[in-house]
Amino acid sequence: MTILAAASEASSGLRILIGLALLVTLALVGSSRLLWSWRRSALGATLTTGGWIAVGIGMIVGPHALKLVDAAHVDVLRPLILFCLGWVGLMVGLQLRGDIPRLLPKHTIRGAVIDALASIAALGGAAFAVLWFVFGESSVAPCVVLAVVLGAAGVGWSAETRSLASHQPALARPAAVLRAVSGLASVGAIVAFGLMTMAIRHGDGGALALAGDALGLGLAVSVVAALVCGLLGYWLMNLAGRGHGEFLVVLLGLVAFAAGAAATMAVSALFVGMVVGIVIVNLPGQTLTRFQRVIVDAEQPIGMALMLTAGVVADPTMGWRAWVMVGALLVARLLVKTLLGPKLVTAVEPSARRTSVMVGPLRQAPLAVALATAYAIGGHEAATHPLLPGGQLVMIVIALGLVSDLTPMLSRVAQPERWHSESQQARAATAEGGEA
Amino acid sequence: MRLLICWLLLILLCFVVDLVSDRVAAQAALPYMGVAMNVGLLMLGAWLTGLLVKRIKLPKVSGYLVFGILVGPFALSLIDRDQRDELRFAGDLAVSLIALTAGGEMKWHWLKDQIGKLFTIAGVMIVIVWLVVGGAVFAGSTLIPFLAEQPTAVRAVAAVLIGVVAAANSPAIVMAVINETQADGPVARTTLAVTICKDMAMVVVFAATLTFCKAFTDEDATLSGGFLLAVAVQLVGSLAVGAVMGAAMALYVRKVGAHLVIFIIGSCMLIALVGEQAFSIAGKPIHFEPLLMGLAAGLIMENLWSEVTDPLFHEIESLSLPVFCLFFGAAGAGLELGVFGEWRVLLVLLVIVLLRTGSVWASCRIAGPMVKLDPAWRGRVWLGFIPQAGVALALVMLVKNAFDSAPWADQTAALLLGVIAINMLLGPLGFRWALAKSGEAKGEE
Amino acid sequence: MADAPEAKKLVVVIIDRAELVDELLTGFLDIGVPGATVLESRGMGSIIRQEMPMFAGLASLFPEHTGSRVILSVLPESVIEKVYGVLDELVGQYEDMQSVLCATLPVEDFHIKRKPSE
Numbered sequence: 001m002t003i004l005a006a007a008s009e010a011s012s013g014l015r016i017l018i019g020l021a022l023l024v025t026l027a028l029v030g031s032s033r034l035l036w037s038w039r040r041s042a043l044g045a046t047l048t049t050g051g052w053i054a055v056g057i058g059m060i061v062g063p064h065a066l067k068l069v070d071a072a073h074v075d076v077l078r079p080l081i082l083f084c085l086g087w088v089g090l091m092v093g094l095q096l097r098g099d100i101p102r103l104l105p106k107h108t109i110r111g112a113v114i115d116a117l118a119s120i121a122a123l124g125g126a127a128f129a130v131l132w133f134v135f136g137e138s139s140v141a142p143c144v145v146l147a148v149v150l151g152a153a154g155v156g157w158s159a160e161t162r163s164l165a166s167h168q169p170a171l172a173r174p175a176a177v178l179r180a181v182s183g184l185a186s187v188g189a190i191v192a193f194g195l196m197t198m199a200i201r202h203g204d205g206g207a208l209a210l211a212g213d214a215l216g217l218g219l220a221v222s223v224v225a226a227l228v229c230g231l232l233g234y235w236l237m238n239l240a241g242r243g244h245g246e247f248l249v250v251l252l253g254l255v256a257f258a259a260g261a262a263a264t265m266a267v268s269a270l271f272v273g274m275v276v277g278i279v280i281v282n283l284p285g286q287t288l289t290r291f292q293r294v295i296v297d298a299e300q301p302i303g304m305a306l307m308l309t310a311g312v313v314a315d316p317t318m319g320w321r322a323w324v325m326v327g328a329l330l331v332a333r334l335l336v337k338t339l340l341g342p343k344l345v346t347a348v349e350p351s352a353r354r355t356s357v358m359v360g361p362l363r364q365a366p367l368a369v370a371l372a373t374a375y376a377i378g379g380h381e382a383a384t385h386p387l388l389p390g391g392q393l394v395m396i397v398i399a400l401g402l403v404s405d406l407t408p409m410l411s412r413v414a415q416p417e418r419w420h421s422e423s424q425q426a427r428a429a430t431a432e433g434g435e436a
Numbered sequence: 437m438r439l440l441i442c443w444l445l446l447i448l449l450c451f452v453v454d455l456v457s458d459r460v461a462a463q464a465a466l467p468y469m470g471v472a473m474n475v476g477l478l479m480l481g482a483w484l485t486g487l488l489v490k491r492i493k494l495p496k497v498s499g500y501l502v503f504g505i506l507v508g509p510f511a512l513s514l515i516d517r518d519q520r521d522e523l524r525f526a527g528d529l530a531v532s533l534i535a536l537t538a539g540g541e542m543k544w545h546w547l548k549d550q551i552g553k554l555f556t557i558a559g560v561m562i563v564i565v566w567l568v569v570g571g572a573v574f575a576g577s578t579l580i581p582f583l584a585e586q587p588t589a590v591r592a593v594a595a596v597l598i599g600v601v602a603a604a605n606s607p608a609i610v611m612a613v614i615n616e617t618q619a620d621g622p623v624a625r626t627t628l629a630v631t632i633c634k635d636m637a638m639v640v641v642f643a644a645t646l647t648f649c650k651a652f653t654d655e656d657a658t659l660s661g662g663f664l665l666a667v668a669v670q671l672v673g674s675l676a677v678g679a680v681m682g683a684a685m686a687l688y689v690r691k692v693g694a695h696l697v698i699f700i701i702g703s704c705m706l707i708a709l710v711g712e713q714a715f716s717i718a719g720k721p722i723h724f725e726p727l728l729m730g731l732a733a734g735l736i737m738e739n740l741w742s743e744v745t746d747p748l749f750h751e752i753e754s755l756s757l758p759v760f761c762l763f764f765g766a767a768g769a770g771l772e773l774g775v776f777g778e779w780r781v782l783l784v785l786l787v788i789v790l791l792r793t794g795s796v797w798a799s800c801r802i803a804g805p806m807v808k809l810d811p812a813w814r815g816r817v818w819l820g821f822i823p824q825a826g827v828a829l830a831l832v833m834l835v836k837n838a839f840d841s842a843p844w845a846d847q848t849a850a851l852l853l854g855v856i857a858i859n860m861l862l863g864p865l866g867f868r869w870a871l872a873k874s875g876e877a878k879g880e881e
Numbered sequence: 882m883a884d885a886p887e888a889k890k891l892v893v894v895i896i897d898r899a900e901l902v903d904e905l906l907t908g909f910l911d912i913g914v915p916g917a918t919v920l921e922s923r924g925m926g927s928i929i930r931q932e933m934p935m936f937a938g939l940a941s942l943f944p945e946h947t948g949s950r951v952i953l954s955v956l957p958e959s960v961i962e963k964v965y966g967v968l969d970e971l972v973g974q975y976e977d978m979q980s981v982l983c984a985t986l987p988v989e990d991f992h993i994k995r996k997p998s999e
Contacts, residue, residue, distance in 0.1 A: 025688075039933065049933040079471035086472075088936050095939035159938030175932065183938030221456050228449050235442050236480065239487070242974060245757030248697065249483045252758050257476025261449070264457040264473050289900055296937045301695050303935040366935045 043409075045162035050405050051307030051366050055398055058311015069312050078377055079260070081309050082269050085374050086259025087295065087302050088367075089270040092186055093277020094292045104180055111181045111344035115361075116155045116188025118336050124151025126332035130325045135387060141210050142387050145196060149375050150325075152192040153368035153397050154333055156185030157341065157361045158405070164356050174352030177345055178360045186367045187274070193371050194271025197378070198222065218267050225265070226272045229258045230279025237291055251294060263378060270374055303366060310373045314398055315391030322392050326399045333404060337361040364401035372397040443484045450477055450507075450514045471522050474515050477507065478523075478765030479758050486761070495864040497612040500761055502861075504768020515769045523766040527826050528708030529701070530763030532730045534611045536704070537756060538632050539682075539734020540749045541625075547735075550629065553807035557626075558634040560803040561796060561821060562603045562641060568795035569788060570599020576787075581780050582847035593649040594848045597835050600645045601852050602792045604638055605631045606825035607727070609860070612760045613823075613867050615753070621876030623813050627820030627867070632731060635827055639725055640667055642831055646838055666722045674724040677710065678732025685733060686741040689748045696751040707733070727827070767825055767860065775854035781847075785854045792855070796821045819870040823863025824856045832856070887957045889991050892964055894952040895982040897924060901971065902950050908967035909954070917954035924949050955991050 038044040047053050063070035074081070101109060124147040131143040159182040161175035198218025201211040233254045240246035255273070262272035277295075280288055341361025346353050376390025453473065485503035486496030507514040515523070574595035577583045583591050610631050614624050644667070685703055689696070711726035737745040776782055800818035803809075809817070832852045839845035871877040896905060902919060909917060934940065956964065968981050 045933055049935055051935065075468055078468045079475065082472045091936050091940075095937060100939075159934045160932065162932040179934065179938040183934075183940075186936065186938070217456075221452070225449060225453065228445060232442055232445055232449075232480075235438055236484075239439065239442070243757075244754040246483070248754055249479055249758040249761055253476045253479030253483070253761075255476070256472045257446075257480060260470065260473025260476055261453045263469050264453050266457070296940045298695065298698070299935055299937050301698050370936075 040162060042163040045160055046405055046409070049160035049162075049366070050158060050363075050401065051303060051310075051369060052402065052405070054304045054307035055311040055314070055369065058308040059314060059316065060311075062312040062314070064316055074309065074313060074377060077309070079256075081306070081373070081377055082259045082263050083256055084302050084305050084309075085269040085370065085378075086255045086262070086273040087298070088306065088370055089190065089268075089273020090255060090258070090277040090280075091273075091295050091299060091302075092183075092190060092270075092367075093274035093279075094281045094295055095183060096187065096274075096278045096281060098282045100184075104184075105177065105348045107344075107347045108177065108180050109184060111348060112156075112184035112188065115181065115185050115336075115340060115344055116192070118340055119154040119156070119185075119333075120148070120151035120188075120192055122151075122332045122336045123154035123329055124148055126328040127151065127325065130321075130328045131387065134321050134324050137387050144210060145200060146388055146393070148192060148196040149371065149393065150329060150396070152189045152196070153371050153400075154329065154336075154364070155189035155192070156182045156365045156367065157337065158363040158365050159183060160363075161357065161360065164360055170351075171355055171357055174345065174349050174355055174357040175360075177349040177352065178357055181344060181348070182360075182365060186365060189365070189367055189371060190268070190270045190274050193374070194222070194268040194274075195219065197266065197268045197271070200266070218265070221265060222262065222267045222272055223275060225261055226258065226275030227279055229254065229261070229272070230276045230283070233276065233280050233291075234283045234285065234288065237288060238285065247290065247294075251291065266378075268374060268378070270370070303370075306370050306373055307366070309377070310369045310394050310398065313373060313376050313391050314395040315389065316395055318392040318395050322388070322396055323399075325388075326396050326403075329396070329400050330403055333364070333400065334362065359407055362404055362407040364397075364404045366401075368397050368401060369394070439484060439487055443481065443488065446477065446481050446484070447507075447512070447514070454514065468522055470519050474519055474523060475526070475762060477514065478504065478526075478769070479761045481507065482761040482765035482768075483757070495613055495868045496616050497609060497760065497764055497864045498861060500612075500764035501768040504765040505771060505773070506768075507765075508769030508771070510771075510773040520766070520769050523762075523769070525705070525708065526759075526762045526766040527830070528711070528726065529704050530608055530759050531826055532704035532707040532726050533700070533752065533756065533759050534608050535707075535727045535730025536700075536734040537611060537749075537752055538607060538628060539678075539731040539736075540738045540745075540752065541628065542735055542738065544735070544739040546625075547629075550626075551633075553809070554626075554629050554633045555637070556807050557630050557800070557803040557809075558637055560806070561630075561799040562634065562637060564799040564802070565603040565792060565795045566596075566599040568599075568798075569602040569791050570595045572791050573598045573788065576784075580784050581778070582844055582851075586844055590844055594844060596645060596649060597848060598788065598852060600638075600642055601828055601831045601835065602788065602855065603634075603641075604824060604828040604831055605634050605821050606823045606827060606860070606863070607631045607635060608760070608763060608825045608827075609823035609864055610820055610867065611756070612764070613864050613871065615756055615760070617868060617871050617877035619871045619876040619878065621813075621871075621874060622810060623817050623820070623871060623874045624876050626809070626817055630817075631821065632727075634821075635727055636671075636731075638827070638831075639671065639728070642834070643667055643670075646834065650838060670722040670725065671728065673722075674728035675732040677724050678707075678729035679736045681707065681729060682733030682736035685748065686737050686745050690741075690744045693747070696748055697755060700748070700752055700755055703733075704730075763826065767829065770829070771857045771860075772850055772853045773857065775850045781851060781854070785851060785858070788851075788855050789858050792859070793822060813874050816870040816874055819866035822859055822866050824859040828856045828859075829853070887959060889955050889988040890958055890961055891986045891988050892952075892954050892956055892961065893982075893984045893986070894964075894968065895922070895949055896952070897949045899950050902952070905952070905967065905971055908971065909964070912963040912967060913960060914954055914956060914964070917952050920951040920953070922949045922951045955988055961985055 035044075035048070039048045060066055061068040097103070127150040128143050128147040131137045131146060137143050157178075159179040161171075161178055164171070164175065164178075195215060199210045199212070199215040201214040233250065236250040236254070237247075240250050254276070258272050258276050259269040262269040281292065338361075342353070342358045345358065345361065352358060372390075372394040376394050450473075482500035482503045485506075486499035489499035489502065490496055506512055508520065509515070509517050573580070574592055577586075577591040577595060583594055586594070607628065610628050613619075614628065681703070685699075688699060707726050707729050710729065711724055714721050714723050716722070737748070775785065797818045800814065800821070804811075804814040804817070832849045835852070836845055836849040868877065894905070896902060899921075906917065906919075965983070968983055972981055
């Protein structure tokens with residue numbers, strides 16, 4: 001019996017054991033220094049920062065391949081995944097300092113807002129149209145919910161610039177602008193997703209409805225809860241002082257509590273985590289610097305864990321309609337990002353025009369997969385289940401992301417002279433500096 | 437003042453969240469949905485309560501327990517019974533972490549010299565506590581409400597089981613108090629080592645007792661020679677698996693060395709998961725003991741790769757605090773306090789607690805000179821064997837499940853939980869006093 | 882004949898907690914270190930990570946996530962042990978400190994060039 005067959009035959013308990021051991025080990029090894037060298041290559045940077053390797057591993061160990069971990073086990077892992085989502089939200093929020101408008105170049109915030117609105121409108125509109133005409137859904141509410149999720153997943157772009165040759169000195173500023181706009185746009189994605197989760201209500205007979213009063217109450221409670229959590233975090237961090245154990249209690253407890261409270265209230269853990277992060281980062285204190293550092297430093301393993309989960313949850317056996325959805329979203333994304341993306345970036349940094357960095361906006365942000373996963377495991381999925389189950393939604397986002405991330409690779413193949421000439425320019429600039 | 441405000445804010449926020457979640461109950465009713473929030477609540481709340489009780493000179497671990505009781509089903513009900521069961525993993529995590537820590541505290545050369553003494557003390561204590569408590573329960577069983585009408589066999593079995601559970605200790609509380617006081621000395625080391633040895637012995641003793649009791653009450657059940665083999669495989673297998681895990685952990689630290697906190701949590705969960713897998717030897721179900729696996733892993737790492745794994749143990753020590761807060765908070769929430777409502781059962785409970793305390797003291801008085809413990813401190817070491825927590829709680833659940841939830845078994849379990857509750861709350865006070873009196877407690881963290 | 886001047890060492894300290902530099906310099910003053918040069922620096926890890934964020938695209942733009950400090954000082958050999966003591970005390974106080982790197986290099990010659998007085 002081959003190892004693969006044996007693994008599939010193993011008892012349920014042993015399978016989850018092997019699956020978890022594999023997931024944790026890979027998450028940690030993959031984010032460690034061992035693979036840094038390979039990760040700095042264009043392909044390595046794209047695959048790892050996009051989370052695609054982790055997604056692939058998740059799919060391999062998931063219910064549609066080796067069956068080491070199946071969707072039922074995701075129930076058991078739900079608290080951990082919620083914790084990771086809260087952590088990601090916190091991480092995004094911790095970047096939103098009050099002095100951001102002063103620190104960032106002019107038009108950066110405007111660019112992020114425009115991208116967020118345009119993406120939600122375009123991709124959301126495309127998704128709605130497909131659901132209405134291709135899926136044949138006749139009820140507006142579930143279509144709107146899914147359209148908002150898919151639209152939010154289309155906001156922004158990947159902040160990874162290594163594969164775009166950004167290590168070349170001439171491209172440093174454009175790359176920084178790309179990362180800045182992407183970072184801000186992710187806020188829009190989380191806000192849109194969060195608002196959607198608050199607006200969902202189950203009407204009489206289990207029918208889905210979108211209610212303004214539910215949105216209002218959800219928003220008020222979420223914001224107040226997050227504000228209180230943020231303040232609690234601030235006070236508790238000061239109470240913890242210098243002790244590492246105490247620091248871990250506050251860190252782990254706060255993230256778990258905020259994420260869990262959000263889930264209990266059926267709102268987005270990403271949103272609540274983000275608001276908590278915004279509160280914390282704008283309170284004074286040296287102790288909080290340590291808090292921020294630890295949160296951001298754990299980005300890689302937390303991101304890996306989310307991507308692995310996405311891979312497990314994703315359903316590659318989705319039908320043709322779902323692939324039509326992928327196609328429609330791809331077209332919408334290409335249109336929006338090709339037309340708007342370069343304009344938004346060059347408005348901030350004119351030197352970015354006609355550089356390899358300009359293909360960056362075409363690539364999907366890793367946050368999209370996190371949003372889709374949050375939707376699939378967070379209880380909201382039940383709202384639209386018969387129409388588009390969570391596993392298929394995650395698969396749609398993954399497929400879209402993979403295709404969009406291939407774009408720079410195609411650009412390298414289609415226009416090698418652009419990439420080559422940039423390398424030459426960089427080398428020439430370095431040589432001139434040396435002679436001087 | 438700020439401490440109290442934070443504590444009140446946390447509780448208030450929980451009530452608000454609960455209120456809102458009731459409005460969206462159908463939408464949010466997915467399995468394990470409330471676990472994350474309860475974990476956060478217990479960690480933060482228990483820690484804050486520990487800081488509060490420290491101001492009135494009580495051990496922090498008592499504060500963790502009190503907070504758990506407060507938010508549990510018998511008080512504020514912020515954590516109900518179903519949610520309490522979902523937090524079972526906290527106990528698994530804590531046991532694995534404690535075992536790793538305990539293993540890491542043990543130097544091989546010290547252990548080699550002391551192993552005979554440790555097992556002698558453990559053995560004497562198990563025998564004396566078991567005989568005294570079990571004997572007294574059997575003698576007075578006709579006066580105990582839920583046993584009075586039972587046949588002699590059932591009364592004998594109940595007495596034996598109560599006696600054996602009474603003999604169990606808590607490495608969790610011992611470790612928590614040692615951590616809190618940063619104690620380092622013969623009392624701390626001996627108490628921890630004997631507690632660990634006792635728990636290792638209890639694996640065999642309890643398994644044998646349970647099997648015997650089941651055979652005694654069940655005509656269909658039979659004792660067989662395969663039992664000894666199964667227990668031996670369980671013990672040796674646990675140590676072997678633990679050693680392999682320790683080697684793997686050391687390899688990770690050496691080669692990767694990153695994200696140690698996440699790695700430790702993952703490793704502890706893995707140990708707990710391995711412990712839940714059931715195997716079959718000679719027709720007998722066995723499973724590997726997380727306590728033994730963690731112990732072996734810690735021992736191997738500390739004694740073979742000490743320099744490499746030093747950062748790992750440093751992080752384990754830091755991680756102990758959040759894990760203890762979670763574990764003892766969950767333990768407090770898990771206490772069945774209804775047993776204190778009936779005065780006759782309460783009386784029996786108090787008698788058992790007193791008998792247990794007396795027999796622990798007596799066994800130390802007997803064993804101490806036998807193994808030539810230093811007279812300067814051997815008179816205080818018994819206080820470290822009073823606390824009971826996770827291990828004893830686990831044994832009680834096994835008792836309950838082993839007899840198909842027969843009414844007398846359920847009530848025996850409830851009685852034992854009451855005994856454990858008292859030992860859990862009062863035990864840390866005595867042990868901390870002993871450490872302070874011996875001059876081993878270094879004070880504030 | 883005059884005693885040979887005491888050998889001097891270049892002490893290089895790299896600390897990844899910029900907010901602790903003040904405390905460190907105070908410790909140096911306490912042990913009689915007359916002066917030091919503090920340089921802002923970035924670790925290789927943070928430069929490598931900067932271009933490959935998953936969710937923290939903005940963080941790479943903020944100094945507290947990129948800032949280490951390098952402290953250079955030429956000191957008599959006799960002071961070096963005291964410098965190590967200050968570093969040990971700092972690391973001991975902050976349990977979460979990953980590391981403080983410290984290297985000492987022999988200094989062949991050391992001059993402070995001043996404009997000659999009129």
